[in-house]
Structure formats: C-alpha cells, structure tokens
Amino acid sequence: MSSLQIKNLRKSYGAVEVLKDINLEAESGEFVALVGPSGCGKSTLLSIIAGLESVTSGEVLIEDHVVNDAAPKDRDIAMVFQSYALYPTMTVRQNMTFGMECRNIDKATQDETVKRVATLLQIEPLLNRKPGQLSGGQRQRVAMGRALVRDPKLFLFDEPLSNLDAKLRVEMRSEIKKLHQTVGRTTVYVTHDQIEAMTLATRIAVMYQGVLQQYDTPKTIYEKPANTFVAGFMGSPNMNFFKAKAVKNGDGFSVVIEGGEGTPLPLPADRYDTLTDGQSIIFGVRPEHFSPASDNRAERKGIASVAVPVRVDMDEPTGSETVLLTTIAGQNATIVCEPDAAPAIGDTVDFEIDMTKISLFDRKSELRL
Amino acid sequence: MADATTHQEFDPLATGSRSKQRRSRAIVYTLLVVFALIYISPLLIILTNAFRPLEEIVREGFISMPNSMSFGYWVEAWSTFCIGGTCEGVSRYFSNTLLMTVPATILSTAFGVVNGYALSKWRFKGDMWVFGLITLGVFLPAQMTLLPWAFVLGKLGLSNSIAGLVLVHTVQGISFTTLFCRNYFVSVPDDLIKAARIDGAGFWRIFRRIMLPLSPPILIVCVIWQFTGIWNEFLFGTVFTSGANQPITSAIVAFSGSGTGERHYNVEAASVIFAALPPLFIYVIGGKYFVRGLTSGAVK
Ligand SMILES: Nc1ncnc2c1ncn2[C@@H]1O[C@H](COP(=O)(O)OP(=O)(O)O)[C@@H](O)[C@H]1O
Ligand SMILES: [Mg+2]
Numbered sequence: 185m186s187s188l189q190i191k192n193l194r195k196s197y198g199a200v201e202v203l204k205d206i207n208l209e210a211e212s213g214e215f216v217a218l219v220g221p222s223g224c225g226k227s228t229l230l231s232i233i234a235g236l237e238s239v240t241s242g243e244v245l246i247e248d249h250v251v252n253d254a255a256p257k258d259r260d261i262a263m264v265f266q267s268y269a270l271y272p273t274m275t276v277r278q279n280m281t282f283g284m285e286c287r288n289i290d291k292a293t294q295d296e297t298v299k300r301v302a303t304l305l306q307i308e309p310l311l312n313r314k315p316g317q318l319s320g321g322q323r324q325r326v327a328m329g330r331a332l333v334r335d336p337k338l339f340l341f342d343e344p345l346s347n348l349d350a351k352l353r354v355e356m357r358s359e360i361k362k363l364h365q366t367v368g369r370t371t372v373y374v375t376h377d378q379i380e381a382m383t384l385a386t387r388i389a390v391m392y393q394g395v396l397q398q399y400d401t402p403k404t405i406y407e408k409p410a411n412t413f414v415a416g417f418m419g420s421p422n423m424n425f426f427k428a429k430a431v432k433n434g435d436g437f438s439v440v441i442e443g444g445e446g447t448p449l450p451l452p453a454d455r456y457d458t459l460t461d462g463q464s465i466i467f468g469v470r471p472e473h474f475s476p477a478s479d480n481r482a483e484r485k486g487i488a489s490v491a492v493p494v495r496v497d498m499d500e501p502t503g504s505e506t507v508l509l510t511t512i513a514g515q516n517a518t519i520v521c522e523p524d525a526a527p528a529i530g531d532t533v534d535f536e537i538d539m540t541k542i543s544l545f546d547r548k549s550e551l552r553l
Numbered sequence: 554m555a556d557a558t559t560h561q562e563f564d565p566l567a568t569g570s571r572s573k574q575r576r577s578r579a580i581v582y583t584l585l586v587v588f589a590l591i592y593i594s595p596l597l598i599i600l601t602n603a604f605r606p607l608e609e610i611v612r613e614g615f616i617s618m619p620n621s622m623s624f625g626y627w628v629e630a631w632s633t634f635c636i637g638g639t640c641e642g643v644s645r646y647f648s649n650t651l652l653m654t655v656p657a658t659i660l661s662t663a664f665g666v667v668n669g670y671a672l673s674k675w676r677f678k679g680d681m682w683v684f685g686l687i688t689l690g691v692f693l694p695a696q697m698t699l700l701p702w703a704f705v706l707g708k709l710g711l712s713n714s715i716a717g718l719v720l721v722h723t724v725q726g727i728s729f730t731t732l733f734c735r736n737y738f739v740s741v742p743d744d745l746i747k748a749a750r751i752d753g754a755g756f757w758r759i760f761r762r763i764m765l766p767l768s769p770p771i772l773i774v775c776v777i778w779q780f781t782g783i784w785n786e787f788l789f790g791t792v793f794t795s796g797a798n799q800p801i802t803s804a805i806v807a808f809s810g811s812g813t814g815e816r817h818y819n820v821e822a823a824s825v826i827f828a829a830l831p832p833l834f835i836y837v838i839g840g841k842y843f844v845r846g847l848t849s850g851a852v853k
Contacts, residue, residue: 236747257753269744273766282762286753330748 186248187212187370188233188338193242195228202228204394206242210372210387215364217385218374221417225394226374230340233372235259247337257286262331263340266347268323270315276326277311280333301332304366321352328360332367339371345380357383378418382406390414408543412466412550415543421471421507421518423543428467430459430544439467439544441492444513449490452540456553459544465553468543471507471520477534479525491534494519496527603627603822610818630823637807639797643824646801651831652715653790653800654783657722662775664723665730669771670764672731673738674746675756684735690728695788698725706793713794721793722783729782730775737771737846738764770846777843781832801828 188210195203202225210216218226231237233244235256243250251259262283270279277298284294302308305325315323324344331339344360345353361384364371375381381388382402390397390405390413398410409415415423427442437459438448459465474494475481482489492512500507506526508519519535527533544553569577598615604622632642639645672684702721703712711717741764749759790803805828808821836843 231747234747234751236750256747256751261751263748263751265744265748267742267744269742269748271745271749271763273763282749282754283752286758330752334752 186210187214187246188216188372189243189245189248190229190233191243191245193229193232193244194240195225195232195237196240201240202394203232206396208389208396208399210370212370213368215371215373215384215386217381217388218372218391219378219381219388219417220376220391220397222376224391226376226391227342229391230263230342230372230374233338234261234263234340259338260336261338261340262334262336264327264331264342264344266343268315268327268347270323270326270330272315275312275314276307276318276329279315279326280330283330283334297333301329304332304363305329320348321356324348324356328363332363335369337370339367339369341371341373343374343376346376360384379420382418388418390417392417407541408552409468410552412468412545415468415545419470421520424469424471424512424517425545426467426469426512426515426517427547428465430456430461430463430465432461437461439465439542441467441513441515443515444492447490447492449492449537449539451542451544452487456544458553464547466545466547466550468545469517469537470541471518473538473541474517474519474521474535475538476521476525476527477536482536482538485538487538487540489536489539491536493532494535495532496529499526499529501526599822599825602819603630603826605819607817607819615818626817626819627823629817630820630827634817634820634824636804636824637796637799643801643804643827645797646799646804647827649715649798649804650784650800650802650828653718653722654780654831657719657726657783658776658779660719660723661726661730661779662772664727665734665775666765666768666772667760668727668731669734669736669738670760671756672735674741674743674759674764684731688728688732690725691732695725699788699792702789703793713796713798715794715798717793718789718800721789722779722786726779726783729778733774733778734768734771737768741767770842772846773839773842774846777835777839780835784832 186209188208190206190208193203193206194201206229208216218229220226228237232239233246235251235254235258239252244252246259246261270276271282274282280298280301281294284297289297298311299308302311305328307322307325307329310318310322310326315326318326324347327344341360345356348356357380360373364384373380373384382405385402387400388402388405389399392413398405398414400408405414405418409418409423412425416425429440429442431438431440431448433448433450436451436453437456438450440446440448477491494508494517495511496508497511498509500509501523503523505520506523508521508526510517510519545551546553601617601619602610602615603626604624605617605619606621606623609617609620630642631644631647633640634642636643636646668687672680706712706717706721709717709720711720745763746759749763754762785802786800787802787806790800791806794800794803805821805824808816808824
C-alpha cells in the first residue's frame with residue numbers, strides 16, 4: 185500500500201510557479217529524502233503535504249485518501265521543523281503533550297506516552313525544563329519527541345539537523361536512522377545535504393527549480409544520475425564533467441576527451457546503443473573512479489582501460505583520503521586517491537578511469553545517455 | 554534580558570584623558586540635573602501649594618516654601634469642595650474617570666491583542682488593508698471624530714454617560730493596541746503556529762496557549778498606554794458629558810477661572826494632584842516594563 189502519493193502537483197505564488205508537476209509516491213514505511221539546493225521548493229512541498237499550504241493543482245493522497253482539503257490536524261501527520269518550533273512558554277513535557285491534549289487523549293495515556301518517548305530519546309531529565317534552557321541538540325531531540333508521541337501515519341522533517349554543529353549532526357543522523365528502523369513509519373525528510381539523503385533514505389527525490397529531477401534509490405541516484413544536475417549535486421567531491429565526443433570504435437564506442445591527445449577511452453560493449461559517431465557528449469567521472477595507472481586496478485578487474493595523463497595542480501589531504509585538483513586535457517578535474525598514492529604537485533602522472541562506472545550525458549539536453 | 558543598571562556595554566564617556574573624562578562627565582550631569590528640575594518643578598510647586606493656607610499663598614505668591622502645613626485641603630478637595638455646581642469634591646469625578654478608564658483599557662487591550670494575533674498570524678486576502686484602516690485611527694486627529702461620535706452616541710442613547718465614553722475610548726484605543734500587538738506578534742515565528750496547527754490546535758487554543766503566554770510585555774505596554782491616555786483625555790469628556798457625569802479632567806476645568814468668587818488655590822492644587830495620581834502611579838510601577846515591552850521581541 186502506498187502511504188503517500190503526490191499526483192501532478194503544481195504550486196504558484198502569484199505568477200511564480202515554485203513547484204512544477206511533481207509526481208511522487210512512497211510505500212508504507214519508506215524513508216523518502218527530498219534533496220536539492222536552497223529555494224528549490226522542498227519546504228513548500230513538505231508544507232503542502234502537511235496541509236499548511238494549499239495546492240494550485242494536483243492531488244495529495246495519504247493512505248489512498250485525497251487530503252487536498254483536509255486541515256493539517258486531520259491528516260494524521262507529525263512534523264519536525266528546522267527551527268524546532270518548540271512552544272517557548274511550555275515545559276518540554278507540555279510541548280510533548282500539547283498535541284495529545286488537543287486531541288482529548290486522557291491524562292494517563294499522555295503520561296505513559298511521554299514516558300515511553302522520553303526514554304527512547306533519552307530526554308527524561310529535561311522534561312520539566314523550558315526550551316530556552318536547552319542546548320541545540322537537546323531542542324532537536326525534544327522536537328523529535330513531540331512528533332513521536334503522536335504515532336502518526338506520516339513523519340515530516342524539514343532540515344531538522346541543519347542548525348546543529350557538524351559532529352552533533354552526524355550523531356543525530358544515525359539516531360534518526362535508528363529511530364526510523366524502530367518506529368517504521370513512512371517519513372519524508374527534507375534536506376539540502378546530499379550526504380544526509382544518501383545515508384538515511386530508502387528513496388531520494390532530487391529537486392531543482394521546482395522540478396523533480398529524479399526519484400530513485402540512493403544507489404541508482406548515485407550510479408545512474410538522470411541528468412547532469414543530479415550527477416553534480418549528489419556526491420562529494422562533485423562528479424567531473426568533461427566535454428567529449430563519442431567515436432565509433434569497431435563494434436562499440438569510445439570516448440574522446442576534447443582538448444587532449446585524442447586517446448580513445450573504450451566504453452563497455454553492449455551499452456550506450458543510442459550513441460552516434462561523433463556525437464558531442466558530456467563525460468562524467470566521479471573523483472573516486474580514477475586510480476593511479478601504476479595500481480593496474482582496471483587490469484585486475486578485467487576491464488580494458490586506457491591511462492590518461494593528469495597534471496596535479498593542488499592537493500587537499502583530508503587524512504583518510506587525498507583530493508587532487510588536476511588538469512586533464514586542459515579541463516579541470518578532481519581526483520580522490522589514497523594518501524600514500526598521491527603524486528607530488530606539479531607532476532604529470534597517468535591515471536586510469538573505471539569505464540564501467542562512468543556516466544554519459546547529451547551535451548544539449550544534459551540528460552543521461 | 555540585560556538589566557540596564559547593572560550592565561553597560563558601552564560607556565560613551567570613557568574616552569580621552571582622565572581630566573577630559575571628568576569634564577565631560579560634569580557637563581552631562583549638569584545638563585541632566587537642569588532638565589530634571591525643569592520637569593519636576595511644576596509638580597513641586599503644586600504639591601507645596603496643596604499644603605499651604607490660602608492667605609499665605611496670596612501673601613507670598615505661588616513659589617515659596619510652606620510655613621505651615623495642613624492636610625485639611627486634601628480632605629476638602631476629595632469630599633466637600635464645590636466643583637461645577639455639586640459640592641462633593643473630586644471624589645465623584647475621580648470615580649467617573651475610574652469607571653470610564655478601567656473598562657475602556659481592558660476592552661481596548663483585549664480587542665487589540667486578538668486583532669494583532671489575527672493580523673499577524675492568520676493572514677488573509679486584504680489583511681494589510683484591514684490593518685491599515687484600523688491603525689489609521691492612530692494618525693486621525695481626535696477633533697475630526699467628534700461629530701461622528703456625537704451622532705453615534707446620540708443614536709445609541711449614550712449621550713452624557715460614562716458608558717458612552719467607554720465606547721468612544723475603546724474604539725479609539727483599538728487603533729493603538731492593534732498596532733502595538735500586531736508589530737509585537739510579527740516577531741513570533743510562524744513555525745510555532747504551524748506546529749500548533751499540526752498538533753491539532755485551532756485559532757483560540759493557539760491564542761490561549763501559545764500567544765497569550767508570550768504577551769505580558771506587550772499587554773503591559775497596552776495597559777499603561779491606554780490607562781494613562783484615557784485617564785488624561787479631556788476633549789471627549791468635555792464634549793460628550795456635562796455636570797455630574799464628567800470625568801475628572803473635564804471637571805477640574807472649572808478651576809481655570811471662569812467661576813465667580815474666591816479662588817481656593819490650595820484645594821484646587823490638591824484636586825489636581827488627585828487627578829494626576831493614578832497615571833503617575835501606573836507609570837512608576839510599570840514604566841520599566843513599558844520600555845522593555847516596547848523594545849523587546851516576543852521570543853529571544
Ligand atoms: N509565501 C511565499 N510567497 C512567495 N514565494 C514563496 C513563498 N514561500 C516560498 N516562496 C518561494 O518559493 C521558492 C521555494 O521555497 P522553499 O520551498 O522554501 O525552498 P527550499 O525549502 O527548497 O529552500 C523560493 O523561491 C521562495 O522564494
Ligand atoms: Mg526550506
């Protein structure tokens with residue numbers, strides 16, 4: 185059963201259309217991440233699901249019922265806000281019971297529920313404090329607690345971690361994942377952080393300028409991005425995009441990076457059958473799919489590969505790996521390699537590209553080939 | 554909130570050399586004392602005259618230290634002095650004003666808080682127009698509203714009554730209280746309202762449980778503003794009421810010299826102080842919160 189369905193949804197503020205024909209559907213228990221840059225309409229979409237904003241056209245269904253005209257309280261959802269939105273004059277306990285109080289749930293059940301959720305989130309010692317007396321991380325927990333006491337059909341999160349410092353963010357991230365596994369409720373999670381989306385979601389919806397770019401599993405989104413926007417947005421450091429040409433090469437095709445020596449990089453056979461000889465393409469390679477030619481990684485995996493000469497301009501060691509800012513055939517490229525294998529700055533060394541992991545996009549439409 | 558008396562972030566006088574600092578400090582304090590004296594002197598003069606016998610005032614003039622003191626004039630002013638044809642002192646007019654000011658303050662504040670809440674948190678088409686029209690009253694001179702009010706009060710049968718003045722002051726006051734409350738509530742994050750709506754709360758429950766508990770600072774501002782404003786108001790009282798129904802501000806106009814016979818400066822001085830005491834009292838008690846409420850946002 186699908187828990188949430190969004191059909192042909194459009195939303196305009198005056199003449200500005202901020203959501204353009206969104207179609208989305210989440211199975212029961214799924215964790216959907218809405219990801220995209222700031223201003224792409226993620227929060228608007230979430231508000232529409234919550235019933236805080238009206239739709240211009242299209243339908244929102246929760247458990248197969250159209251809820252377009254239902255008030256937020258009748259949609260059986262719970263939401264965690266980026267600002268936490270804790271009621272400042274109420275204690276943590278009152279914050280958590282307010283929703284149950286509005287729904288006339290008896291006092292004994294309220295107490296029991298608060299106790300259960302407080303234990304789950306380890307916030308029992310905070311129950312009698314006011315939000316002003318809590319740290320950022322504690323407020324975050326309380327905000328989640330307020331959502332959890334309700335046991336709703338749908339959890340909505342709007343960038344819940346973006347106000348935390350980096351370390352706490354990683355901690356809370358795994359905690360949210362654990363919570364989802366415990367509670368098992370359908371969740372829609374808005375974030376601009378692609379790592380959060382990758383680590384948490386069962387499916388990711390990538391949005392850009394009000395358009396849903398791709399909706400798929402994290403693995404597919406990462407390995408087979410639908411267009412250059414998705415390819416560039418997901419993954420860090422960013423995917424490299426080279427201007428290139430497809431060249432017919434016997435039965436299959438090769439890629440020739442423009443501006444270089446014209447070395448053909450043979451593509452795996454039986455794929456890319458829509459290519460035409462001489463077609464202008466964008467050749468996408470993730471930074472981790474380069475390896476020093478001296479490793480012979482491609483040979484060991486049994487993939488035919490050709491080395492490309494790489495000039496190293498700068499390095500950024502992160503400790504676990506080293507990011508190389510390089511030039512390939514006159515085009516900028518980022519390469520990630522093991523710290524021990526990093527060549528010296530200024531050197532030109534051969535790197536080979538794992539041709540089974542690359543992405544090709546049409547130069548004009550920027551869509552995946 | 555930082556307390557102004559215990560914590561100063563920036564001392565504007567603490568620059569330059571020691572002697573220069575001392576000199577600028579002296580100038581500042583001299584100026585402050587001079588202005589303080591200018592503002593306090595009318596109060597002092599009236600206060601001293603309220604204790605002096607009449608012949609002493611006539612003999613030595615208004616500005617002089619009292620030779621002998623008596624509380625008798627205060628008693629006379631409160632209960633037996635003849636003003637505007639009745640000889641009940643100012644007590645009658647004092648209670649008139651109280652009966653006008655307290656309900657009008659409560660009503661206009663209550664309406665203002667609800668208006669401010671609705672206009673800042675439940676946006677609707679044309680809400681800015683509604684807000685603009687309501688707050689137009691802030692800028693409209695009271696004289697302009699005299700004729701319409703006379704008409705309305707006449708139609709309602711409230712001419713020459715305290716209830717009529719309560720109505721006028723409530724409606725006139727809503728402009729101010731709405732402006733204050735709306736601007737204060739704008740700083741309450743919208744997310745709080747959204748969260749409460751998802752929690753299942755409606756308009757009034759959100760008002761009661763979330764907005765009102767955040768409102769004390771602005772409620773104090775409204776109450777002080779309305780109480781002192783309505784108490785001291787003079788024009789409506791004079792125009793719409795007469796005789797025994799007048800508020801105290803209108804009644805003591807009789808002292809302006811239109812009466813025949815002997816002037817009782819000392820009793821009149823005491824009467825005037827009775828008239829001025831409540832707003833003064835309110836301001837002394839609440840002045841600190843007044844300034845705080847005007848400058849603070851709802852949520853830190
Ligand atoms: N109430 C509104 N009126 C007009 N424009 C709005 C309103 N709310 C959001 N927008 C616009 O809609 C777009 C999407 O906003 P939002 O959903 O908040 O983006 P995101 O959450 O992805 O950063 C933005 O360009 C924003 O300016
Ligand atoms: Mg947002």
